Amino acid sequence: MFVPRSLKIKRHANGDGKSCVAKIIKSDPEDLQLDKSRDAPVDALVTEAATTPDRHSSESCPFPSPGGQLAEVHSVSPEQGVKDSHPSEEPVKSFSKTQRWAESGEPVCVVCGRYGEYICDKTDEDVCSLECKAKHLLQVKEKEEKSKLSNPQKADSEPESPLNASYVYKEHPFILNLQEDQIENLKRQLGILVQGQEVTRPIIDFEHCSFPEVLNHNLKKSGYEVPTPIQMQMIPVGLLGRDILASADTGSGKTAAFLLPVIMRALFESKTPSALILTPTRELAIQIERQAKELMSGLPRMKTVLLVGGLPLPPQLYRLQQQVKDKKLFKPPVLVFVDCKLGADLLSEAVQKITGLKSISIHSEKSQIERKNILKGLLEGDYEVVVSTGVLGRGLDLISVRLVVNFDMPSSMDEYVHQVGRVGRLGQNGTAITFINNNSKRLFWDIAKRVKPTGSILPPQLLNSPYLHDQKRKEQQKDKQTQNDLVTGANLMDIIRKHDKSNSQK
Structure with a gap:
């Protein structure tokens, strides 16, 4: 089943100078129906789940470093900063009554429950119209005022001090005055193991970093009283902009250990995005962004963009600033393999005509420039279906592909393994669907042996085939x-x- 493609565009209402972000959703056909008929009497369908395991090893946090130095401590993974703006389009809806009700799976207005077509640019919540946006902002303001009245000391304690024009990490006098044997004894007691040249000393307190008051306040608000061992060593190294490869146990504070240097370096960076954090799983990315928002609260010009698979695109796309062109945000294409050039052209044409999906064929009769452009388009999401002969069956890391269809079963198991291997690469999950008939009867037993251990579906037509049982008996x-x-x-x-x-x- 194909996921509907979504897009968010910045909109400006007529005359009020305020803005929301509009979501335009274009539905695509849910399934790509491929003709599996053949002249031979036995038709069957084999579905194989192709996957490689996620990599949950220690994550890295790179910074440009002078001299290529390396400090090994205990580390973590990623995320990204941005700002939102888009050219004006058609005006947003003024009143909620003119908006339709939300359908299943669509964003819902936080005020009235109708289709949340827009995103409030001040709160990032879904709203259906300017009317509901105004109500929503009023509710937020009232909630903030009630919070201040209920806890005036907390409100008064929130810092509002301006930031310095620049920041350069310098070792705190307390750290500088410690003897070398005291530092080594501290590392030994805390279990800090460091490799690298001229690695800066660990801090003992967050105040030793001379963070802005806003950031210090956010740290205390988030429950960070004193740094953990990984934070003690990694934060000052990161603040100096050195490359780091770090490892530590779960729950040891790795996320803040790399987020704090990232935030400080991004805070005084003029170009955006100024940081990119990559994680091996969707859940970790969501968790890191949530923690980054807590630490960045109140800091000027600081925004995050969360880009993950499996969640609706509109809430993610609108946050991308105008000059960020992330062409990886598209519905994963389908890669279909056939056994001849004419078949590739005919099937590609039929798919586009019947389903409306943007399809193209690729084979050896096309020029090198054509094939290069098609491959580039496949990687950048210009095509939804690519029908290929064996030219794309080997050696390419097509990480955007999540579904491979063997419309024609390859002539050998070696070729079959290479073709289905276009999915499930670099820790990603994928699915391979193979159509087989009596033209492939000599491979029936090999197919069953290859696919059955994966837990994939083997059709009864294949399992009950006399050719399969004859091959199995001969092998035994x-x-x-x-x-x-x-x-x-x-x-x-x-x-x-x-x-x-x-x-x-x-």
Whole structure:
């Protein structure tokens, strides 16, 4: 099933100078129906789940470093900063009554429950119209005022001090005055192991970093009282802009250990985005962004963009600033393999005509420039279906592809493995669907042996095929004969007698 493609565009209402972000959703056909008919009498469908395991090893946090130095401590993963703006389009809806009700799976207005077509640019919440946006902002203001009235000391304690024009990490006088043996004893007691040249000393307190008051306040608000060992060593190294490869146990504070240097370096960066954080899983990305928002609260010009698979695109796309062109945000294309060039052209044309999906064929008769452009378009999301002969079956890391269809079963198991291997790469999950018939009967038993251990679906037409059972029987007989030819203590005398009898007949 294909996920509907979504897009968010910045809108400006007529005359009020305020803005929301509009979401335009274009539905695509849910399924790509491929003709699996063949002339031969036996038709079957094989579905194989192709996947490689996620990598949950230690994550890295790179910074440009002078001299290529490396500090090894205990580390973590990623995220990204941005701002939102888009050219004006058609005006947003003024009143909620003119908005339709939300359908299943669509964003819902936080005020009235209708279709949340827009995003309030001040709160990032879904609203259906300017009317509901105004109500929503009023509710937020009232909530803030009630919070201040209920806890005036907390409100008064929130810092409002301006930031300095620049920031350069310098070791705190307390750290500088410690003797070298004291530092080594501290590392030994905390279990800090460091490799690298001229690695800066660990901090003892967050105040040793001279963070802005806003950031110090956010740290205390988030429950960070004193740094953990990984934070003690990694934060000052990161603040100096050195490359870091770090490792630490779960729950040891790795996220803040790399987020704090990232935030400080991004805070005084003029170009955006100024940081990119990559994670191996969707859940970790969501968790890191949530923590980044807590630490960045109140800091000027600081925004995050969360880009993950499996969640609706509109809430993600609108946050991308205008000059950020992330062409990886598209519905994963389908890669279809056929056995001949004419078949590729005909099937590609039929798919586009019947389903409306943007499809193209690629094979050896197309020029090198054409093939290069098609491959580029596949990687950048210009095509929804690419029908190929074996030219795309080997060597390419097509990480955007999540579904491979063997419309024609390859002539060998080696080629089959390469083609279905276009999915499930670099820790990603994928699915391979293969159509087979009697034209592939010599491979029936090999297919069953290859696919069955994965837990994938094997159709009864294949399992009950006489060709499969005949191949299985021959293989078992061959294995038995091979075992009989082996010399063991049990059959040694039989082998000697056969040998003597054969010689006597000669």
